[in-house]
Amino acid sequence: MESVGALDFEEIRKRIRMCDYLSVAQIYLKDNFLLTRPLDFSDIKPRLLGHWGTCHGINVAYANLKYFFRDNPNFLFVLGPGHGFPALQANLFVDGELEKIDPRAKVDAEGIAYICKNFSWPDGFPSHASPFTPGIITEGGELGYALANAYGMTLGHPEKTIAVLIGDGELETATAIDSLNLHNLLDGDKNGKILPILHLNGYKISAPSIYARKSERELNEMVRGFGMTPIWIEGDDPEVFQKALNSDTESPFYILKTEKGETGPNRHHEAHQVPLKNPASDGGELRALEEWLKSYGEVVNV
Numbered sequence: 001m002e003s004v005g006a007l008d009f010e011e012i013r014k015r016i017r018m019c020d021y022l023s024v025a026q027i028y029l030k031d032n033f034l035l036t037r038p039l040d041f042s043d044i045k046p047r048l049l050g051h052w053g054t055c056h057g058i059n060v061a062y063a064n065l066k067y068f069f070r071d072n073p074n075f076l077f078v079l080g081p082g083h084g085f086p087a088l089q090a091n092l093f094v095d096g097e098l099e100k101i102d103p104r105a106k107v108d109a110e111g112i113a114y115i116c117k118n119f120s121w122p123d124g125f126p127s128h129a130s131p132f133t134p135g136i137i138t139e140g141g142e143l144g145y146a147l148a149n150a151y152g153m154t155l156g157h158p159e160k161t162i163a164v165l166i167g168d169g170e171l172e173t174a175t176a177i178d179s180l181n182l183h184n185l186l187d188g189d190k191n192g193k194i195l196p197i198l199h200l201n202g203y204k205i206s207a208p209s210i211y212a213r214k215s216e217r218e219l220n221e222m223v224r225g226f227g228m229t230p231i232w233i234e235g236d237d238p239e240v241f242q243k244a245l246n247s248d249t250e251s252p253f254y255i256l257k258t259e260k261g262e263t264g265p266n267r268h269h270e271a272h273q274v275p276l277k278n279p280a281s282d283g284g285e286l287r288a289l290e291e292w293l294k295s296y297g298e299v300v301n302v
């Protein structure tokens with residue numbers, strides 16, 4: 001692969017900021033989506049539903065994979081934590097994929113208003129990935145099947161490369177951890193290639209995940225025990241991510257280590273769903289939400 005220039009990294013960072021902004025805006029806003037005036041109580045949805053904590057990591061993975069595999073039409077991305085739907089929807093929106101099946105999701109200011117207003121809204125988009133989402137055929141919300149499904153998709157398709165993002169909480173399910181054995185069972189020449197990415201953001205709802213409490217050495221040994229080679233991606237810097245993707249390693253198993261809720265107002269278990277609970281009535285929280293949205297800068301250029 002050709003070398004990646006500073007401008008490319010900046011493009012990736014910008015895309016991540018844009019998708020972070022859209023993730024937050026979908027969860028919170030029913031108006032004033034581009035902050036064209038100071039945020040008001042009346043701009044906030046009355047019932048806040050959605051999962052922010054995992055979104056930044058999804059946006060980081062999506063942007064980097066999308067960039068790295070941009071010339072590979074046989075590349076696919078499978079998302080385990082479907083509760084991070086605001087992030088998935090943000091990415092599908094900015095790429096124009098959503099617009100292909102729903103013309104109201106046009107990539108402009110009206111389209112932004114449409115996806116944000118209708119996220120977790122009566123008769124709008126559900127809060128989790130669902131069959132309404134391009135590329136998804138089953139109702140989501142149940143963790144554990146991403147890796148097994150992805151291996152199934154590669155059967156008889158050696159041309160395919162599928163990256164699978166697996167939550168560290170998700171990896172505690174029997175289905176997900178046992179699916180790591182598929183690596184040893186499937187013939188690499190007849191089938192496609194799987195790139196597992198463990199999203200080690202430390203928490204599973206309100207408690208630390210088991211894998212986040214293992215030492216680096218224990219995790220490395222576990223991954224090697226499944227016949228793969230651990231490659232750590234520490235933090236959200238695209239330079240680090242691209243370098244990891246570029247490493248010429250046989251059977252890689254990526255470990256993306258981010259802080260749950262990173263770029264938001266609070267971290268870890270407090271960030272799992274909606275970090276600021278009452279911005280529709282608490283002035284301090286409203287200002288904190290405004291600052292949070294503004295922290296992404298002028299990313300939504302429409």
Ligand SMILES: Cc1ncc(C[n+]2csc(CCOP(=O)(O)OP(=O)(O)O)c2C)c(N)n1
Pocket residue numbers: 051053054081083141142143144166167168169170171173199201203204205209260272
């Ligand atoms: C099989 C199953 N068990 C439990 C849940 C409830 N649940 C929803 S989100 C979540 C935490 C998942 O943690 P992780 O995969 O690490 O995702 P993240 O922390 O990045 O949100 C759990 C346990 C579920 N969706 N599916």
